[in-house]
Structure formats: structure tokens, C-alpha cells
Amino acid sequence: MKIAVDAMGGDNAPQAIIEGVNLAKKDFPEIEFLLYGKEEEIKKYLTDETNITIIHTDEKIESDDEPVKSIRKKKQASMVLAAQAVKNGEADAIFSAGNTGALLAAGLFVVGRIKNVERPGLMTTMPVFTGEKDAGFDFIDMGANADNKPEHLLTYGILGSFYAKKVRHIDNPRVGLLNNGTEETKGSELTKAAYELLAQEESINFVGNVEARDIFSGVADVVVTDGFTGNAVLKSVEGTALSLMSILKTSITDGGLKSKMGALMLKDSLKGMKSTLDYSSHGGAVLFGVKAPVVKTHGSTGPEAVRNTISQIKTMLETNLVGELQEFFETPKIKE
The missing domain is CATH 3.40.718.10 (Isopropylmalate Dehydrogenase)
Structure with missing residues (x-):
């Protein structure tokens, strides 16, 4: 399984995010991580590069950026590229500690809603x-x-x-x-x-x-x-x-x-x-009702919370949660 990580999102990025990834790598060696952000800064905190792919970008969405506008204008932002990777099938889920509104917009407009789910919820x-x-x-x-x-x-x-x-x-x-x-x-x-x-x-x-x-x-x-x-x-x-x-x-x-x-x-x-x-300790907040796990942690999150969120995403992927939801909502039970 592959998780796209917005390495530049959050108050303590990229350090807290990458240190959390390091913890998760020890516990879940089967996960591959796509890290989006400034390559030089990301590498400073990586303990090793096994199952790691770094996609360099200098652009990021700031905490005070207008959510929808930033997703549409900052096409090379770390969060947008991570969401695009999920849409393109290059990753199975996206994780960010960045701008909440922007991640919700990325989930809705880039990853996309499950059919017949009119309003995904957080x-x-x-x-x-x-x-x-x-x-x-x-x-x-x-x-x-x-x-x-x-x-x-x-x-x-x-x-x-x-x-x-x-x-x-x-x-x-x-x-x-x-x-x-x-x-x-x-x-x-x-x-x-x-x-x-x-x-x-x-x-x-x-x-x-x-x-x-x-x-x-x-x-x-x-x-x-x-x-x-x-x-x-x-x-x-x-x-x-x-x-x-x-x-x-x-x-x-x-x-x-x-x-x-x-x-x-x-x-x-x-x-x-x-x-x-x-x-x-239970993981991050999930934008639920979109076509892949889109998960957000608090902006001031630390490494342990990042590790917990990755564990949460792993369980969501292993149990095919989103796939079963798609199957349920595509039946005639729920009308558009």
C-alpha cells in the first residue's frame, strides 16, 4: 500500500511529519511513502530511505490561504500533488497536517466524492x-x-x-x-x-x-x-x-x-x-465519503500522532473500507 504524505503541512513540518513517518516505517515496513515537499529539508529528518519516494516541490499551501482558491491556483503545492497522486492511482491514501479547509477541498475536487454521497463529512x-x-x-x-x-x-x-x-x-x-x-x-x-x-x-x-x-x-x-x-x-x-x-x-x-x-x-x-x-491517539480526522482515505491531523501534531494516523490509514486500506462504501452507496438504496 502507498500513502501520499504532505510533508510540508502543519506547524512543525517537515520535522514532526518525517519523524512520524520514521516511527511508522519501523512498525509497518510494508507501507510505501510518497513524500511531497522540499527534498533537502525532508532528507534532514529521514533515518533511511527504504520504501520512500520524495517528490520535490517548493510550493506549499499556507495555514491562512483561502482553501478552494489555493487548491485551484497552487497546482504544485505539496498537498495538491499528493491528492493528485491518489486521483491518478499512484497512491492509495493522502495524509496532511496542513490547512484543513484546503485538504477538504482537495478531497472533494481532486480525489472526488463517492457516487450518491452528496456531502462527505469530517x-x-x-x-x-x-x-x-x-x-x-x-x-x-x-x-x-x-x-x-x-x-x-x-x-x-x-x-x-x-x-x-x-x-x-x-x-x-x-x-x-x-x-x-x-x-x-x-x-x-x-x-x-x-x-x-x-x-x-x-x-x-x-x-x-x-x-x-x-x-x-x-x-x-x-x-x-x-x-x-x-x-x-x-x-x-x-x-x-x-x-x-x-x-x-x-x-x-x-x-x-x-x-x-x-x-x-x-x-x-x-x-x-x-x-x-x-x-x-485514535488517529486523524477522516474526510469520509470520498473515493480514498483523506486524513487530517492537527497542525501542531507531533511524531507519535503522525504514527497513529498512519496506522489508522493502514487499517482503512487493509479492510477495503472505501471500496465497501462505494459498493453500498452505488446500490439503489441511497438516491442522489
Whole structure:
């Protein structure tokens, strides 16, 4: 399998990206990597060039570039060339830590949508706090679309269910619809209509509405929402987690000797808590509903998160996730 990597995307590129590739090469020697970016800078961080092809380019998409315009104008940008390689069949998947909007545009306009998937969604696996190792739920849409129709949310339920089965190995994943109450009659016109469609879909295990306060307690394996709401929830969660960690750190440093000694004794537990809050351990965010894996990690990602994302992509390719999705959506079940 071949993965096209935008080596210049992200705050810490190319160092963090290439160091992550080095880690992945040790664990997954069967993967070939196509690295797009400045050859001289990439080579500085490579430990060896086995299963590595470097495609040199001086052009890159910046974090503040307008997404669609940059994809259309910067034809030689590392991200665009990587996406083009997937479209041309030279690579099986694309990975980037760069401009999120530009990667979404590259996925839609270069890689292309699966037939009958009108609006691909952005999905990530979030942690749940049940005490189970690696427990989580797949959250879709996180912001690829600001406006959605009920049919889009039905599609997200199907996409998320496929991912939970294939990548997270859950036999009969529970699909929940994010709403402001668990009752069937609750919600906006969008969620009420989406509820009816999800409830009628025989290919998924729909468990009804779920509330935002409950999604981290394991009420569903897949949580479906519109992109505007999903992005707001994601940013609220990220902000809350950062604030809590900051408050905890301040309390320890300003609490005197007793607090510092207590923190020392709880060092391993605190590390575990931080690890649980870090959803990058599950891999990157997937633009789901396009013809190949298009996967994004946070701009400030480190080498370990890059390695985790490559592992995630490997599983997606090994299980033929996208191929099975194409087969499902090309049947008459889903109308354009």
C-alpha cells in the first residue's frame, strides 16, 4: 500500500511529519511513502530511505490561504500533488497536517466524492470516560459542512457505522443523533427529519437521540450531527479540556509544597488523564465519503500522532473500507 504524505503541512513540518513517518516505517515496513515537499529539508529528518519516494516541490499551501482558491491556483503545492497522486492511482491514501479547509477541498475536487454521497463529512474518534482502554465514539460531521439536509445526516450514520465496524472492530455499532433531548419529538426540523430517516435505515443500529452531556459516557459508538453543531461541540470540548489542564497546573504550582508532593505522587495518573483526553491517539480526522482515505491531523501534531494516523490509514486500506462504501452507496438504496 502507498500513502501520499504532505510533508510540508502543519506547524512543525517537515520535522514532526518525517519523524512520524520514521516511527511508522519501523512498525509497518510494508507501507510505501510518497513524500511531497522540499527534498533537502525532508532528507534532514529521514533515518533511511527504504520504501520512500520524495517528490520535490517548493510550493506549499499556507495555514491562512483561502482553501478552494489555493487548491485551484497552487497546482504544485505539496498537498495538491499528493491528492493528485491518489486521483491518478499512484497512491492509495493522502495524509496532511496542513490547512484543513484546503485538504477538504482537495478531497472533494481532486480525489472526488463517492457516487450518491452528496456531502462527505469530517469524522474523528473521540474518547469516552468509561475506564475501558481505547474506548471512544466516532463523531461526524465535525465541520466539513455548515449547512446540512436530513439526508446528509442519514449518510453520516451509515459512514460512521461502516468505520466503527471496519476500523474499530465493533460488531453492531450504536448510532446516536446529537440532539437537545433524548425524546423522539425533540429538536429542530433538521434533527426531527433526520431521526425518521435514521430510524428507517436497516443497515445501521440506530439508538435514537443522545445529548451532548452524555456522549463522553459511552451512550453511542457513532454520534451524528450537522457540521455547524459538530464543530461548535468539538471546539467547546477542546477549550474546556485545555482550561481544566491549565487550572490543574496552576493549582499545583501555586499550592505550596503539599500540592507539589501530591502531584508528584499522582504523576502517572495525571499522565494517563492527559492521554485519555488526547483524541489523536485514535488517529486523524477522516474526510469520509470520498473515493480514498483523506486524513487530517492537527497542525501542531507531533511524531507519535503522525504514527497513529498512519496506522489508522493502514487499517482503512487493509479492510477495503472505501471500496465497501462505494459498493453500498452505488446500490439503489441511497438516491442522489
